[in-house]
Amino acid sequence: MSAFLSYLLNGLAVGCAIALIASGLVTIHRVTGVVNFAQGTFAVVAGLCTSSLLGLGFPHGLSELAAVLAAAVAGLLTGLAAIGKRGTTPLASLIVTLGVGVLAYAVEIVLWGDQPRSAPGLAGSVTVAGAHIQTQHLLVIGVTAATFVLLALFFGRTYLGKALTACASNPYAARVVGIDVRRMGLLAFALGGLLGGIAGVLVTPLRPISFDTDVTLIVNGFAAAVFGALTRPVIALFGALLLGVAETMAAGYGYGSHQLEVALGLMIIVMIVQAGRRSAISEETV
Amino acid sequence: MTRFVRPAALLLVAAVTLVLPATLDDSALAVYILLGLAAIVTAGVSLLMGYAGQVSLGQGAFYAIGAYTAALLSLGGVPPLVGLLAAPVAAAVFALVIGTPLLRLRGHHLAFATLAMQLILLSLAGQLEFTGGDIGLQAIPQFSLGSFEASGAAAYAYMTWAGLAVVMLITHNVISSRPGRALRALATSETAAASSGIPVGRYKLVVFALSATFAGLAGGIYCFYTGYVAPGSFPVLISIQYIVMAVVGGLGTIWGAVVGATAITLLVQGLDRLASLPGMPTYAPSVLSYAVYALVLIVVVLFMPRGLVPALSRRPDRRPRR
Amino acid sequence: MIEVQDLVVSYGTATALDHLTLTVGEGEMVALLGPNGAGKSTLANTLAGIIAPASGTVRIGGRLALIPEGRQLFPDLSVADNLALGGWRSGLRDPSSVYELLPRLAELAGRRAGVLSGGEQQMVAFGRAMMSRPEVLVVDELSLGLAPGVTADLAAHLAELNRSQGLAVLLIEQNARLAFELCSRAYVLESGRLVTEGACAELADDPRVAAAYLGGAVT
Numbered sequence: 001m002s003a004f005l006s007y008l009l010n011g012l013a014v015g016c017a018i019a020l021i022a023s024g025l026v027t028i029h030r031v032t033g034v035v036n037f038a039q040g041t042f043a044v045v046a047g048l049c050t051s052s053l054l055g056l057g058f059p060h061g062l063s064e065l066a067a068v069l070a071a072a073v074a075g076l077l078t079g080l081a082a083i084g085k086r087g088t089t090p091l092a093s094l095i096v097t098l099g100v101g102v103l104a105y106a107v108e109i110v111l112w113g114d115q116p117r118s119a120p121g122l123a124g125s126v127t128v129a130g131a132h133i134q135t136q137h138l139l140v141i142g143v144t145a146a147t148f149v150l151l152a153l154f155f156g157r158t159y160l161g162k163a164l165t166a167c168a169s170n171p172y173a174a175r176v177v178g179i180d181v182r183r184m185g186l187l188a189f190a191l192g193g194l195l196g197g198i199a200g201v202l203v204t205p206l207r208p209i210s211f212d213t214d215v216t217l218i219v220n221g222f223a224a225a226v227f228g229a230l231t232r233p234v235i236a237l238f239g240a241l242l243l244g245v246a247e248t249m250a251a252g253y254g255y256g257s258h259q260l261e262v263a264l265g266l267m268i269i270v271m272i273v274q275a276g277r278r279s280a281i282s283e284e285t286v
Numbered sequence: 287m288t289r290f291v292r293p294a295a296l297l298l299v300a301a302v303t304l305v306l307p308a309t310l311d312d313s314a315l316a317v318y319i320l321l322g323l324a325a326i327v328t329a330g331v332s333l334l335m336g337y338a339g340q341v342s343l344g345q346g347a348f349y350a351i352g353a354y355t356a357a358l359l360s361l362g363g364v365p366p367l368v369g370l371l372a373a374p375v376a377a378a379v380f381a382l383v384i385g386t387p388l389l390r391l392r393g394h395h396l397a398f399a400t401l402a403m404q405l406i407l408l409s410l411a412g413q414l415e416f417t418g419g420d421i422g423l424q425a426i427p428q429f430s431l432g433s434f435e436a437s438g439a440a441a442y443a444y445m446t447w448a449g450l451a452v453v454m455l456i457t458h459n460v461i462s463s464r465p466g467r468a469l470r471a472l473a474t475s476e477t478a479a480a481s482s483g484i485p486v487g488r489y490k491l492v493v494f495a496l497s498a499t500f501a502g503l504a505g506g507i508y509c510f511y512t513g514y515v516a517p518g519s520f521p522v523l524i525s526i527q528y529i530v531m532a533v534v535g536g537l538g539t540i541w542g543a544v545v546g547a548t549a550i551t552l553l554v555q556g557l558d559r560l561a562s563l564p565g566m567p568t569y570a571p572s573v574l575s576y577a578v579y580a581l582v583l584i585v586v587v588l589f590m591p592r593g594l595v596p597a598l599s600r601r602p603d604r605r606p607r608r
Numbered sequence: 609m610i611e612v613q614d615l616v617v618s619y620g621t622a623t624a625l626d627h628l629t630l631t632v633g634e635g636e637m638v639a640l641l642g643p644n645g646a647g648k649s650t651l652a653n654t655l656a657g658i659i660a661p662a663s664g665t666v667r668i669g670g671r672l673a674l675i676p677e678g679r680q681l682f683p684d685l686s687v688a689d690n691l692a693l694g695g696w697r698s699g700l701r702d703p704s705s706v707y708e709l710l711p712r713l714a715e716l717a718g719r720r721a722g723v724l725s726g727g728e729q730q731m732v733a734f735g736r737a738m739m740s741r742p743e744v745l746v747v748d749e750l751s752l753g754l755a756p757g758v759t760a761d762l763a764a765h766l767a768e769l770n771r772s773q774g775l776a777v778l779l780i781e782q783n784a785r786l787a788f789e790l791c792s793r794a795y796v797l798e799s800g801r802l803v804t805e806g807a808c809a810e811l812a813d814d815p816r817v818a819a820a821y822l823g824g825a826v827t
Contacts (some may be wrong), residue, residue: 035394035398036320059421068504072334078352081584081588085588088588090393090394091341092578092587093590094394094397095529095533095583096583096584096587096588098343098526098583099579099580099581099583099584099587100584101580102523102526102576102579102580102583103577103580103581103584105572105573105580106574106576106577106580109572109573109576110569110573111568113569114572116399120316128318152538154599204314215405215522217507219398221403222398225404226395226398234554256591258409258413260405260406260409261406261409261410264402264403264406265402265406267398267399267402267403268387268388268399268403271391271395271399272387272388272390272391272397275390275391275395276390277390278595
């Protein structure tokens with residue numbers, strides 16, 4: 001029982017990181033129609049930044065904050081490449097973000113080398129119902145919950161958030177009322193960078209991160225986002241938690257070597273089932 | 287005019303191709319062979335993107351299937367020629383099996399699904415016993431045909447470029463056939479193609495399988511040439527590399543794959559030389575090649591999209607952006 | 609308020625507007641008639657700055673708002689949010705002035721715009737346009753798909769705003785009766801070119817216009 005509980009919380013923490021990546025993907029996709037392949041890169045950038053800043057002696061809090069902001073800047077730059085030029089189609093933008101991800105490899109190796117790096121997080125653990133739970137796991141869950149609440153408030157309550165939703169809801173109408181849809185797209189990319197950055201900062205103390213960790217992150221994030229058809233953040237959140245718990249349970253109970261296959265296979269099946277429900281015509285507009 | 291120029295150019299290219307292996311040293315031959323193999327795979331990617339309007343981020347998986355198939359068969363005592371021929375067949379069969387459900391996906395969904403497919407296969411190859419795990423398969427016998435044994439690199443160079451010639455011939459026939467012209471329509475608008483009576487699903491599957499066949503063939507040659515295959519030989523980046531080459535060369539053209547593979551291979555090789563000069567940091571080669579792939583890909587997609595047009599202009603005006 | 613001179617707009621090789629010249633004076637209500645595909649909505653989008661002209665000049669002498677064809681609301685957002693976003697350019701966020709003008713919108717404020725009836729949606733689109741405090745309003749197909757009573761109600765509001773606030777209006781319509789009732793002048797656009805223009809009273813007597821736009825088939 002205690003093993004189950006600690007696997008569960010561990011899994012939820014992993015799922016939270018995936019959820020943050022997925023929410024970044026969803027945010028960008030809703031506003032711009034682009035699937036951002038560089039979403040995992042933002043987490044890597046933030047994770048590596050944190051480890052460097054902490055290594056340089058900057059205090060906790062400041063280091064993480066600066067790292068998240070660096071990721072937001074990376075998001076903005078990615079957006080400029082992906083949608084900055086008029087007439088770039090979403091699929092061309094996807095390939096551009098793929099290029100940005102590879103370019104980031106070059107930059108990251110120059111700055112941080114090609115070996116995995118870690119960063120100290122919250123030390124210690126608490127015992128709940130006989131299960132040892134790392135404090136960092138609780139921190140990840142808490143921060144993710146807070147981030148999702150803030151995100152919901154931002155989109156649901158603020159004028160800027162509503163303008164972003166408006167761009168997703170009807171881009172033509174957004175232009176009619178004078179909203180610069182491209183600038184909103186860039187904002188969405190920056191926000192996606194921010195969310196990816198939070199994921200990276202939270203996850204680096206749990207598992208070391210290196211320049212090519214982004215593939216695992218983006219694939220898991222995309223898998224979760226696909227649950228919500230790339231447009232619904234809340235369903236993506238549940239998808240991510242399910243994925244995180246399923247992977248951790250599989251690992252915990254001895255099927256760990258196949259957790260990636262299970263997650264990816266699940267993603268493909270979900271996509272195919274969803275595709276079956278849509279007609280060819282409506283899909284062609286996706 | 288072009289009636290004389292084109293055959294003349296073809297002859298010239300063929301002559302150069304034939305003479306080169308005899309004049310190159312082993313390290314240059316290695317580049318020459320890898321270039322040819324990349325061109326074979328890229329021809330399939332180019333066909334898939336240009337003629338089915340789909341992006342595959344998992345073409346390296348078919349390359350790997352071809353390599354593992356040929357390696358396993360040869361290690362099992364099967365004549366190398368059978369192993370080599372089985373490589374494209376295995377890749378094609380796999381593509382037909384997974385393509386049936388997978389090709390219901392489009393655009394970024396298919397891109398991610400193919401990427402996932404490659405990750406799954408690599409992960410499996412790294413864990414299963416009969417594929418040799420992470421270490422892979424070693425001591426693959428030299429390719430031989432009767433009493434002839436391909437022991438030098440030059441022999442593999444001829445094999446590779448003969449394979450490329452076959453692939454280009456097939457591509458040429460596909461493009462100029464009636465279904466080929468119908469496929470071109472498919473890349474621009476699937477709905478329009480479907481409503482004009484083109485069996486969209488079947489054609490897409492055929493192109494998908496054909497692109498896998500090419501990759502499988504290249505994989506088969508690769509395993510005999512290196513004598514060794516492992517999951518590490520087929521990273522995700524290799525699939526991205528084929529996309530870069532296809533995009534650079536121009537999609538859905540017969541020569542695009544060769545031009546793209548040549549341009550990128552030579553560029554990366556040149557930078558590799560530069561990066562391994564004394565005084566350069568040890569990470570320089572990988573950094574430079576990542577940077578080249580990335581910048582070339584971004585610049586070509588954004589500023590020279592002519593080759594990309596068929597694959598990427600499919601999206602109708604639901605989100606008009608100007 | 610609107611001064612369009614020699615305007616050419618094209619989509620690729622197709623020319624949508626071919627050397628169009630047109631004016632709307634201060635406080636004036638002007639109609640633009642024409643069949644489907646004449647280029648009316650292209651003009652509306654060009655005036656709103658959504659489409660860039662290929663050549664010619666467009667001068668707008670004050671704040672312009674567009675009520676686009678097909679309402680084009682934000683279906684996922686509430687009526688209140690739709691209105692608030694209408695104030696993106698003007699900085700006006702509080703829709704109470706629009707609620708005074710169109711009290712029905714205050715009742716609908718919390719509803720999702722996507723679930724409203726056509727008439728209610730057109731009213732939201734009207735209110736949203738008014739949120740930008742326009743001095744000139746371009747209305748693209750006010751009456752399309754609406755019951756006559758609803759159209760008359762909205763038309764009355766337009767006329768009232770024109771009278772009391774001097775709001776200039778370019779009314780793009782297929783319904784010539786409505787246009788002639790509201791406006792003093794009209795232009796007739798066909799295949800991207802102006803075919804005729806003049807005072808509504810005279811145009812109504814023009815046999816060509818009468819046949820094309822006032823015939824029994826046209827509602």
